[in-house]
Amino acid sequence: MLTAFTGKFGKLTESLDVLIAFFVVAILGMIIIPLPSFLLDFMLVVNIALSITILLLTLFSKSVLEFSTFPTLLLITTMFRLALNISSTRLILTVGEAGSVIDTFANFVAGNNIVVGAVIFIIIVIIQLMVVTNGASRVSEVSARFTLDAMPGKQMSIDADLNSGLIDEDTAKKRRSDLERETQFFGAMDGASKFVKGDAIAGIIITVINLIGGIVIHTVQSDMGFLEALNQFGKLTIGDGLVSQIPSLLISVASGILVTRSGSSTGFGTVVGKELFSSPKVMMMLASILILFAIIPGFPTLPFLVLGLAAGVSGYLTMENEKKQQAEDKTDEMKSQTALRTRQEKNEEESITSFQVDPISVEIGYGLIPIADETKDNNLMDHISIIRKQSSHELGILLSPIRIRDNLQLKANDYLIKIKGNTVAKGELFLDKFLIVDPGETDFDFDGILTKEPAFGLDAMWVNESDKEAADLRGYTVVEPLTVLVTHLKETLYKSSYELLGRQEVKQLLEGIKDKYGVVIDELIPDILRLGEVQKVLQNLLKENIPINDLVTILETLADYGNTTKEAELLTEYVRQSLSRTVVKPHLDDNGVLQVVTILPDTEEMISRSIQKSSAGSIPVLQPEMVTKLFDSITATHNQLVMRGVPHVLLSSPKIRPALKNLISYNFPDLAVLSLNEVPNDVVIESVGMIES
Missing domain, CATH: 1.10.287 (Helix Hairpins)
Structure with missing residues (x-):
């Protein structure tokens, strides 16, 4: 039987939305439709029970968020009391009685003395109007203002706890939601407290109307004597006022208790007992x-x-x-110290990771904190997830989690991108503006902030949203602030990908394909090459923007040549030749033609004779004037082709390719150097220039 009752009660609670909707509509109906005295008695008892329930809930709630519906409930109960007042007034003025509840309150409180009842009623109204409601309204107003002012600081505190690892993402989301709900609650209470004050004033007016109207109507229409009418309608009026104002006072007290409470993990009574x-x-x-x-x-x-x-x-x-x-x-402290000594070695090992730098981190000024808000649809965290997925598909690496921190030492709109704790890129964002990139004109005809596009170094300007459409129509590339940061972050990570590929990451990559390609891995590591030697080859490939997502071909090539040489640079060249189509593909034009800048044979011979090996790789040791002439020739040819919009690479013999790339990598980081062995036989080669020294 208990199970059946519980099931029915559960179904009832699921239909509360419908029941409450009917209740609110019924309140409006009570204002229009006359109620019989027995139904009015029942409704008055419901009003008293509801007010007592609300008061008890405020005493046992631990925070305002446990009773977040209180402002709306305050409006509904106020309307309910006013509807009951109207119903009781209708009965008093029409039939001269208002049910047993009002009559009982009048006789119990006032007795045979109307003046005593009137004085008690006035005192209750004064207490509610001038003390409780006025104080609760002021506290709600101040709390709403202070809560709103403190919201940015609390938001930054939540983000700081999340970034430092003190809380997880789910806890951070809950705290942000609670902060928003708390702000909305105090804002709603600031307005809802006016309902109670208006209810008290309305109660006084209705009481006066009942008294004067009842005496006038029944002395004129019913031939009742003035003193008799005063005695009868005085009692009914006092009883009606008390029945209405006592529940109103209870809810006013509940309102004051709720808004004056500070957060605690226990109920009000427990806290008072401990503190008092x-x-x-x-x-x-x-x-x-x-x-x-x-x-x-x-x-x-x-x-x-x-x-x-x-x-x-x-x-x-x-x-x-x-x-x-x-x-x-004291006993617990001694036990804790003993346990701490027994776990000292483990704790020391765990503490080592606490001061290690993050592989990748983004630090933002306080003005950019909104872009990291996960409650928004378009936020930095979502874009970072996309970048990590793209890197795995395009480069073949698994990026470490990217830490986002707020840095109060930065300017409000500045950000830093750090790799292993070192700043590798920085920029400035304006969240209320848009970045327009120069389409080739000499200047910008807008009122904005001149800058450089951080990812590619193009001329750009930050303009207001009002200029966005005009800039788009004139052919400027219009970029949102968040997209600027995301693009800069992606380009930086791709250029620094080789730094992020450590032994641990290589091990994860190998474990990811071991189930399907375990044979080649078991053959290669550790019998032919160590894990660190494989890592060096993969880093060399990434350093020249060659993806390593064809990991099986790379490992098979290393297994083929690893027995003959352990030199990472030479092994990299063998792998590049095995990945020839992957190496050449990004540099083909729309017709599938590879346009190359060749090197004069005498210059190639000179570079070949001067190559020296070092721990950093091969490099040609040339006279300074020879290096200058070589760089000038490359600069002239490269700039000319760039201005013409011709995609091109520098083509050399396999013997000098790594040394030549090492030589020009600093001055020409984006100029690819390919060898003849890396170009597939079916790819058409077109010479567009020649380098000489």
Whole structure:
């Protein structure tokens, strides 16, 4: 039977939305449709029970968020009381009675003296209107303002805890949601408290109308004497006012309790008990003062003596509990120290990771914090997830998680991109503006902030949103602030990908394909090459923008040539030749033609004779004037082809390719150097220039 009742109650709670909707509509109906006295009695009892329930809920709630519907509930209960007032007024003025509840309140409180009842009613209204409601309204107003002002700081604190690892993403989302709900609650309470004040004023007006209207109507229409009408309608009016204002006072008190509460993990009574009676010194002094009053002639002895003895006993018990708690705390501390010593080695090992730098991190000024808000549809975290997926498909690497931190030492709109704790890129964003990139004109005809596009170094300008459409129509490339940062981050990560590929990352890549290609891995590592030697080859490939997503071909090539040489540079050249189509593909034009800049044979011979090996790789040791002439020739040819929009690479013999790339990598980082062995036989080669020295 209990199970059946529980199931029916669960279905009832699921239909609460419909029931509440009917209740609100019924309130409006009560204003129009006359209620019989027995139904009015039932509704008045419901009103009293509802107000007591709300008061008790506020006393036992731990925070305002546990009763976030209170502002809306305050409006509904106010309308309910006013509807009951109208219904009772209709009965009083038409039939001269308003049910047993109002009559009972009138006789119980006022007795046979109408003046006493009227005075009590006025006192209740004054207490509610001038003390409770006025104070609660002021507290709500101040709390709403302070909560709104503190919101950015609390948001930054949540982000700082998330970035430092003190909380996880789910906890951070919950805290942000609670912060937003708390702000909305105090804002709603600021307005909702006006309902209670208006209800009190309306109660006074309705009471006066009941009294005057009832006397006038029944003395004129029913031939009732003035004193008789005053006695009858005075009692009914006082009873009606008390039945209405007492529940209103309870809800006003509940409102004041709720908005004046500070956050705690326990109910109001538990907190008060701990804070009010927790000091044994205070309780002993209170006991002494009360007993002193008890022995002074003229003061009532018994009340002061009983309370004084109770305070003394309470102080003594509190003192004993403190001593016991101190002893337990000391024992727990000794146990903790013992456990700490036994775990010292483990804790030392765990603490090592706490001060290690993040592989990748983005630090933003406080003005850019909104772009990291995960509650928004378009946020930095979502874009970072996309970048990590793209890197795995396009480069074949698994990027480490990217840490986002707010840095108060940065300017509001600045950001830094760090690789292993070192700043490798930085920029500036304006969240209220758009970046327009120069389409080739000499200047910008807009009122904005001149800058450089951070990812590619192009001339650009930050303009207001009002100029966005005009810039788009004139052919400028218009970029949103978040896209600027994401593009810069992606380009930086791609250029630094070889730095991010450590032994641990290589091991993860190998483990990812081991189930399907375990044979080649078992053959290669560790019998032919060590993990670190494989890592060096993969880093060399990434350094020249060659993806390593064809990991099987790379490993098979290393297995083929690893027995003949362990030199990473030479092994890289073998791998490049095996990946020839992958190497050449990005440099083909729309017709599939590879346009190359060749090197004069005499210059190639000169470079070949001067190559020297070092730990950093091969490099030609040339005379300074020869290097200058070589660089000038490359610069002239390269710039000319760039201006013409011709995609091209530098083509050399296999013997000098790595040395030549090392030589020009600093001055021409984006100029690819390919060898003849890396070009497939079916690819058409077209010479567009020649380098000489």
